[in-house]
Amino acid sequence: MAVPKSEIDPLAGVRLYGGTDAFADVLTPAALAFVAGLHRRFDARRLALLAERTARQLRYDAGDLPDFRTDTAAVREGNWTVAPIPAALQDRRVEITGPVERKMIINALNSGAKVFMADFEDSSAPTWANQVQGQRNLRDAVDGTIDFTSPEGKHYALSDSPAVLVVRPRGWHLPERHVEIDGDVLAGALLDFGLFAFHNAKALHGNDRGPYFYLPKLQSMEEAALWDDVMAHAEDTLGLPRGCMKATVLIETLPAVFQMDEILHALRTRVVGLNCGRWDYIFSYLKTFRAHADRLLPERGQVAMTVPFLKAYSELLIKTCHRRGAFAMGGMAAQIPIKGDDEANHAALAKVRADKLREVTAGHDGTWVAHPALVPVAQAVFDEHMPTPNQLHVMRDDIVASRDALVAPAIGTVTRAGFDNNVEVCLRYTAAWLDGQGCVPIHQLMEDAATAEIARAQLWQWLHHGPVEFSDHAPITFPLFDHALASHTHRLRESSHPGAKRADEAAALISALTHASELRDFLTLPAYEQLA
Template sequence: MAVPSEKLVSRPVQVHAHTAGYADILTPEALAFLARLHRFAEPRRQELLQARRQRQARYDAGVLPDFRPDTRDIREGEWTVAPIPAALQDRRVEITGPIERKMIINALNSGAKVFMADFEDSSAPSFANQLDGQINLRDAVNGRLAYRSPEGKDYRVGANPAVLVIRPRGWHLPERHITVDGETIAGALVDFGLFAFHNAGALHASDRGPYFYLPKLEAMEEAALWNEVMALAEDELDLPYGTMKATVLIETLPAVFQMHEILHALRERAVGLNCGRWDYIFSYLKTFRGHRDRLLPDRGQVVMTVPFLKAYSELLIQTCHRRGAFAMGGMAAQIPIKNDDEANDQAMAKVRADKLREVQAGHDGTWVAHPALVPVAMEIFDRHMSTPNQLHVKRDDVHADRDTLIAPCCGTITRAGFDNNVEVALRYTAAWLEGLGCVPIHNLMEDAATAEIARAQLWQWLHHGDLDFADHAPIDFALFDHALATHTHRLQESTLPGARRAIDAARLLSELTHADELGNFLTLPAYEQLA
């Protein structure tokens, strides 16, 4: 769709990368559209990122996150979000995955109600990866997506594909390959802007969007900026106000105290909130990086039934249903285990138990990471949710106060848990540096969130001092350095994803772990080393 030229200001936009093969994505009109979004949003985005830094400094000084007194009227007021489109009324099983061509086809054909195409945590954002993803999704929207494997197998999108929802990068991530007036543009605006520019008109004409998942928000003001950006895009693309719809991932600890406010800021376009459980655990660790009394045990012990996570998910359900929005459950990261029926049965039993917990709690849908899990999750939701959603389940019994939402859970720190964190953080980072954002490790489909948990836990356990394992052996840097060297050598000698970048990943992980302050995001320094 062409953007009306009179609405654009002609000023410098530069692409600092080879663009062969991408001319029909990076058109002059599309780049001008990105420039318009950047000039509008960048000053406010920088203010909001500074507010994040100031907020974290208060937490480091001992302040605890809490509900905002200045927004009490929003939390206590009677209001609802705008009506939800028919295409999103039933979201009982959603599949997520990267924007690679074959994976998109398999996800759209998986039988899930929704496919979240991910430019964020399951995509390593090389410029080629992001632009290839834009081509793939444009072809999907226009009904011409196809793929032939090296073995000669053909893949095409079948009848009744899943509804497409796009997750752009978070507000904090840059796209260094595009500058506007000499300033680096936000990755979020590149992902959102190029997709909207090329596909919004066709999706609107077919009543299929455009729809988005918004990641990593920490405050209502960040949601309000997204609302303003979408309104601007709708105006530039001649779409009715409110055409673009958004589901927000509640995957940061500060955001759980502003769920009403976030929905209110997006009330003309919000359709739900999602329990981004893995990033939420990471955010808990990061928020309380300076609080020795809030350390968490092995990440394998931090499950959704522990009190602070149970309260988070149930408060999300109560909040959403009070406001007429959908409450989406979290990710099942398991993948099928071949050649071991017993282990596979145990993995699928965990998935069923998790999805049963979600549907019985009142969630309207859930996430899976692999097409083989779609029928597993669908069977649970079909059996226990006879209606398209559960907006009628109000959960008035939920009373999640501040202290419950931030209470650490009991458990132990084990040698196996420590070693697993080193291995997962290393292997994922190395694969990410090779351009892979979605990596199978020990029968789980890992993305950036689990690597973030692993390296944040290592930092906390090592920097708070005098911590012991369950067997009373000390946790120290000598142990970390030895484990990192061991796993780096194993990865180098393997044929696993990331083998070629093992040394680079180990060096980065060592620097982040030894640093005096826990880094905000692994992907920020790693991005500087991404091809």
């Protein structure tokens, strides 16, 4: 029997379309062979799990509601715990997140936060240059040589005590069209994870720093188990001990909240916590119930973490994590400093403090911020109310979150201002994303893809599940949407905002997605086809 050529030469069948000359130090033959090995071993399983997502959504469209699994009751009822958490991750009271841009990495690592989540996913626009240069930036950060000099001559370099680095690869659903292996498009997740692990895992392990990862967009224990096997294979291939790669899982899909025990169990030798990815969770609620006219949500600004279904979600996460010896991480504060308006800035910071106070008193072990200026604000709240490194001792046995509580719709209204804001934010973010920027300041908030996804999903539902009325009882109609989109497109085109030159393309895409008879799963999938 002939041996397939790919088993003799691992680079046979590997094709790159984004250019390699500028990134030869990252896209080495050995690194590409490592990534190709991940693809060949795991991609068929990944695609099968994505097909299960589609089938699951069709059942929801037909009227089913998400629920706890009957076949895994023994896992939920069992008395197991996860593996011990490494010393470097015992105190995670404030984590900062951001894209893998060079200056951002340095500022985030120097911010005073305990952890920096370097993001290849929702706050990065996945151009080929962004993704591969991001790998180079992180490699330089790991080896301590990263620096940056601005056009104005300001120099940036690492401090003596940088934050612990945690990397978020793309979700299982996102492709990397610039790489084909044996004629198939590579998964973005395997490129992001594979290149980072190949170049940095040994150094990080040698310094007792992991490597550590955040895993996004999971919907099931089987998807978590796939990551566990990917990491175990990577450890074996790189000559590292099993379980040294640690993971925190974002619970940011509605199906996943019903499998938190199961997800922890699937990753029990390497998981260190779950995170309330609340903006994506709201988007997932909207998407899961896209065909349920009785489960529409009010405008985005009214869907705060105090509404019943979100409160139930965050408290169940705390209870589940602490029962299993894992951390329960809180959600994002997206505010950015408001310069020149002390009153508005004071009000914004007061919202941050109130949100962090809610999290720490509920039992969360840490929280997220999007801007370095918020690190001391959030840390002061956690320092005051969490004198210990974490709150694993806070068991929250008082929490009972039923299926009905987790899927209950929020009560509220849709104002004209809220409708208009959804149109504007969706347009401005999409235009900036198409122009290569995935982390976008809009109205003093640092937005990523999740906000745009909530906005466009709400617009679709309000328009397709009519008659939905504004708070003044006027109907929400397609002509109103078309007029608002045209107005904001004109303003953006004439502005200096990020993405101004891609305004018309973004508007055409948003219009098509909003008018379509079915809500698309992700804005970023059709947008990726237009990405430079």
